[in-house]
Amino acid sequence: MPGVDGKIRYAVVAGGSISQGAFMPGVGQTENSVITALVTGDPVKADKLAKQYGIKSYGYGDYATLLASGEIDAVYVATPNFLHKEYVVSALQAGIHVLLEKPMAASEDDCLAIKTAAEQSDAKLMVAYRLHCEPGTIEMIERVKAGDFGDPRLFTSTFTQTVKPSNHRVQNGFAAGPVLDMGPYPLNMVRQLFNDEPLEVTAVGINTPGHGLDTPDTVTVVLRFPNERLAQFTVSYSLPSSERFQLIGSTGEIEASPCFGYGEGVGITYRAIIDGKTLEHAHPVVDQFAGETAYFSDCILNDVAPEADADEGWRDVRVLAAVERALSTGQAQKLEPLPAKRVPDARQRRQYPLAKVPEYINTESPTQ
Numbered sequence: 001m002p003g004v005d006g007k008i009r010y011a012v013v014a015g016g017s018i019s020q021g022a023f024m025p026g027v028g029q030t031e032n033s034v035i036t037a038l039v040t041g042d043p044v045k046a047d048k049l050a051k052q053y054g055i056k057s058y059g060y061g062d063y064a065t066l067l068a069s070g071e072i073d074a075v076y077v078a079t080p081n082f083l084h085k086e087y088v089v090s091a092l093q094a095g096i097h098v099l100l101e102k103p104m105a106a107s108e109d110d111c112l113a114i115k116t117a118a119e120q121s122d123a124k125l126m127v128a129y130r131l132h133c134e135p136g137t138i139e140m141i142e143r144v145k146a147g148d149f150g151d152p153r154l155f156t157s158t159f160t161q162t163v164k165p166s167n168h169r170v171q172n173g174f175a176a177g178p179v180l181d182m183g184p185y186p187l188n189m190v191r192q193l194f195n196d197e198p199l200e201v202t203a204v205g206i207n208t209p210g211h212g213l214d215t216p217d218t219v220t221v222v223l224r225f226p227n228e229r230l231a232q233f234t235v236s237y238s239l240p241s242s243e244r245f246q247l248i249g250s251t252g253e254i255e256a257s258p259c260f261g262y263g264e265g266v267g268i269t270y271r272a273i274i275d276g277k278t279l280e281h282a283h284p285v286v287d288q289f290a291g292e293t294a295y296f297s298d299c300i301l302n303d304v305a306p307e308a309d310a311d312e313g314w315r316d317v318r319v320l321a322a323v324e325r326a327l328s329t330g331q332a333q334k335l336e337p338l339p340a341k342r343v344p345d346a347r348q349r350r351q352y353p354l355a356k357v358p359e360y361i362n363t364e365s366p367t368q
Contacts, residue, residue, distance in 0.1 A: 104313030136268030150251030
């Protein structure tokens with residue numbers, strides 16, 4: 001049960017950049033959520049963040065103690081992808097709700113283990129697809145669903161950034177490369193816009209000369225959907241930052257940019273082109289982390305199943321796993337058809353002002 005003030009009490013598991021620079025400040029913007037604990041292996045970070053937010057800190061070895069403490073209702077898990085399972089499953093088994101950063105895990109097996117734990121627990125799990133609560137994104141999904149652009153037929157996207165080979169994020173092969181890190185954004189977007197699942201995956205990857213990653217730093221993926229619809233996206237760790245997508249339907253199209261990012265100056269913006277007329281729709285900058293947290297807390301408080309559940313997270317990872325197989329074999333990968341599922345709608349829309357982000361407390365370890 002939540003604390004005496006009726007707010008859902010969160011523990012932050014891992015105090016890295018996304019926790020410090022987005023989630024922790026964002027929680028303070030909500031009316032139904034509060035941070036009460038932090039789990040980190042860095043004693044300096046533990047001390048400074050605990051004082052800054054007025055919370056208790058725990059080491060990773062004390063995680064079980066925290067789960068049984070009665071001090072929290074939920075955890076926000078932001079460890080590296082390949083460490084998600086151990087912290088998520090134990091929380092669900094302890095009856096603690098879980099807001100889990102995407103991708104859900106680094107493998108299908110881990111996703112299915114988490115999915116099973118969620119199904120067997122009274123606690124709720126939501127994968128942190130922050131754009132599922134962002135007003136501009138929901139508007140685009142609802143307009144496509146309403147048929148404003150006719151039958152959606154073609155999706156293309158580019159999402160790039162420059163990541164140094166020395167960054168801890170790229171020290172674990174494919175699991176830490178651009179496909180798992182950045183691929184969920186265009187992949188999840190087209191799945192919502194098409195309201196369907198891909199049937200075939202092909203992929204080509206390159207290693208940019210001189211970049212030095214131990215996995216392809218730039219990857220292009222092509223997806224074949226039912227009814228002969230196509231999607232293509234390229235993600236990269238070795239190019240200047242860029243994010244955009246285009247959806248072409250039988251009677252119109254969307255051009256969106258920015259479309260995947262968050263933070264200062266990033267308001268989701270798209271151009272709707274119908275009957276030769278172009279209208280730009282610019283949405284204000286919102287705190288996307290506050291929005292997703294408030295939505296998940298509402299689901300907990302009202303005993304409602306969150307939309308971006310374990311099945312949603314697994315559906316993305318099964319495609320990303322097929323991308324890895326396509327890269328290693330050079331062969332197209334077939335996927336089993338899946339039934340349609342619920343897509344985000346206006347009930348999930350949340351709009352909070354962007355939180356002020358405190359100075360980042362640096363660390364060398366990705367798990368801290």
